[in-house]
Amino acid sequence: MGGPRHSVPTRPRTVGQLAGKEKADMMPVEKCPVCGGELAEKEVEKLLRGGLHTAVVRVRAEVCLHCGERLYSQETVRRFEDIRSKLERQETADFRPMGRSFQVV
Numbered sequence: 001m002g003g004p005r006h007s008v009p010t011r012p013r014t015v016g017q018l019a020g021k022e023k024a025d026m027m028p029v030e031k032c033p034v035c036g037g038e039l040a041e042k043e044v045e046k047l048l049r050g051g052l053h054t055a056v057v058r059v060r061a062e063v064c065l066h067c068g069e070r071l072y073s074q075e076t077v078r079r080f081e082d083i084r085s086k087l088e089r090q091e092t093a094d095f096r097p098m099g100r101s102f103q104v105v
């Protein structure tokens with residue numbers, strides 16, 4: 001279901017060619033960058049906002065067992081960006097409605 005067209009069995013080894021920030025994102029992280037705690041892969045719910053809309057996405061993330069920091073793969077981050085821009089453009093036909101959202105002031 002919409003999987004990658006080409007399979008990449010391992011992470012790219014050419015991280016040295018990438019710019020500083022990207023390089024850090026591509027590196028496999030074993031410790032939490034915030035507190036140095038242990039990370040565990042979990043399925044998490046991420047709240048995304050775009051324009052007036054909000055979407056909840058279930059993704060796998062590395063979650064720090066100590067402080068709760070979540071680390072997402074670049075592929076996941078790209079998915080978030082795609083969903084956010086769809087929300088902004090109101091292209092929500094593919095998304096399942098999930099009740100109403102309210103703002104409490």
Ligand SMILES: [Zn+2]
Nearest residue numbers: 032035064067
């Ligand atoms: Zn942490």
